[in-house]
Structures are given as C-alpha cells and as structure tokens.
Amino acid sequence: MNPSTVDAPLPAVLLADADLLLRRAVVQVADELGLARVHGAPDLHAAVRQMETQPFMALVIALDRDGDAIDLLTLLRCGQYPSPAATPVAVLTGPGRDIDAARLSSLGIRETQRSPCSARGVLDLIARLLQQPPTGKP
16 A cells, blocks of 8 residues: 555544534534544543543643532643644533633633534534644643
C-alpha cells in the first residue's frame, strides 16, 4: 500500500454537553467533513473517563453549576490526563452557568460560546480550536 494514499487519522476532539441531539449531529458531521473524530460525553463524569484513557487534540466542555468543569480543566492544565496540558479548550455557557472570565483566562480558555448553540456553531468552534497552537497555562 502506498503511504501517500493512506488517510491521516482525524484529530480526536471531546465534546462534553448534555444535549444528545447536538452531540450526535456534531459527531456525525465532523466525521463526514473530515474535520475531526468527535467523542461525545453526556456529562463531566463521562468526559473524565474518556480523558483518562486517551489524548484529545481539543476539548469543548459545557460549564456546570458546581464548578466541576473548572476542576477538570485545572487538572488538564496540570498534566493529569494523557492530553497535552496545553490542549486548546472552549467552554459552552448558558443559563445558571456563571462565567468567571478571569479564571477561564488563567486556564488558557480563549473561546466561549453561549448555549443552547447549533451544531454548526460547535463545528465552527472545533475548527477554530484545531487551528490554534497549544496555549494552555499549566
């Protein structure tokens, strides 16, 4: 087999959001477009399980009311997961999810998007993340 005809694997991206329809649409369309291999997680516990077992090139994480998302991102920046500490991250915000802009900035979060959002919006967000150089602040 000629190496030039072998497709490079798509970058792995983790999308942690409770919206099942959004996750399914983003997973399917990202794959069809050859953008990324998106792994969906319905909550932060599922996201942590996936992050413990494989590296991701980018993360899109919905902020939660309890601050667990911030804890997860802090551990990422401290090198506690297989993903590089500088992995590009975006957060989804929405009603009841307070934004601490200074804290997000200190974690190297450059992208935020308000929920509910469209699959197109999340796909565009993923495309921007994959174009960014690693910027995490350990």
